[in-house]
Amino acid sequence: MVGTGIPDDAGVYRLRPDLALVQTVDFFTPVVDDPYWFGQVAAANALSDIYAMGATPLTALNLVAFPSCKLGPEVLRAILKGGCDKVAEAGALVLGGHSVEDDEPKYGLAVTGVVHPAEVVTNSGACPGDFLILTKPLGTGVMVTALKGGLLTPDEERKLAEVMALLNAPAAEAMRLVGVHACTDITGFGLLGHLREMAVNSGVDVEIELASLPLLPKAKKFAEEGLIPGGAYRNKEYLKDHVEIGGRISPAEEDLLYDPQTSGGLLIAVSGEKREQLLSALREKGVASPRAVGRVTGRGKGRILVRGV
Numbered sequence: 327m328v329g330t331g332i333p334d335d336a337g338v339y340r341l342r343p344d345l346a347l348v349q350t351v352d353f354f355t356p357v358v359d360d361p362y363w364f365g366q367v368a369a370a371n372a373l374s375d376i377y378a379m380g381a382t383p384l385t386a387l388n389l390v391a392f393p394s395c396k397l398g399p400e401v402l403r404a405i406l407k408g409g410c411d412k413v414a415e416a417g418a419l420v421l422g423g424h425s426v427e428d429d430e431p432k433y434g435l436a437v438t439g440v441v442h443p444a445e446v447v448t449n450s451g452a453c454p455g456d457f458l459i460l461t462k463p464l465g466t467g468v469m470v471t472a473l474k475g476g477l478l479t480p481d482e483e484r485k486l487a488e489v490m491a492l493l494n495a496p497a498a499e500a501m502r503l504v505g506v507h508a509c510t511d512i513t514g515f516g517l518l519g520h521l522r523e524m525a526v527n528s529g530v531d532v533e534i535e536l537a538s539l540p541l542l543p544k545a546k547k548f549a550e551e552g553l554i555p556g557g558a559y560r561n562k563e564y565l566k567d568h569v570e571i572g573g574r575i576s577p578a579e580e581d582l583l584y585d586p587q588t589s590g591g592l593l594i595a596v597s598g599e600k601r602e603q604l605l606s607a608l609r610e611k612g613v614a615s616p617r618a619v620g621r622v623t624g625r626g627k628g629r630i631l632v633r634g635v
Contacts (some may be wrong), residue, residue, distance in 0.1 A: 335375040350375035353434020365408020366491040371589035372435035377498035378511040380447035381439035388423025409558040452528035452595035458620040462496040462591025465545025467555040470550045490589040496611035504604045512590030531626030538619045549578035556584035573634030593623035
């Protein structure tokens, strides 16, 4: 049902008229210092693709690259426990996995989920007049860069880890309850990169309201100080011919639009009639700060207009 023809967050394979498998894989290097929290964040990030498709995770396989002689088994045990605990929180099971020796640690999951074929949500269904709802604040790439520079307190690091480890399960539940047109999760390509993918696949143009975007505490401050991850510049270069800036926007604010996110929120396209219903359902499910951040302006080729102040 969903394969390599049109890029999406996961693949979907129909087994029978009432059941489809959803499959995805993701892993990366540590984004926080604590190995247990790294495992939680990496697992939440991999599970997010399942939620973006409107599916429920079922099983997971560990993917591990680890310098066992340099870091030792206790660190690896903590990473795997973090991942296993997060998968259990999602109501799924870790069935095993595979590991290789590597100089730099990497961890993630291959995840299988299930969904009714009629309830699959892709990133290709956004319609003119839809509103764009974002379920998590932006800025994790900048904050991780600040952490690597030793600029976060232990309390700030923990709060950052908690945001990244937060499952998108409640947001997916609200999305299924209300009924939406399209969804994607915001990860390495940043807000505008993933929005561009949704817009192109849906054949629409979109606009974003800068003032509506939720940001992590201190993300703008650190961005103003130049703590921008390299991925943001690559994202900006890739999208430079497809994004128009209208109004005033600072360099730091623009950088945050391209900031690569780790385990970011869901970006959901929903009809105007269901906008408030979805926002209410998200809050009722425990999503702390859902925001309407933009809208689909009409049919087009994936052009993005960012409205500044």
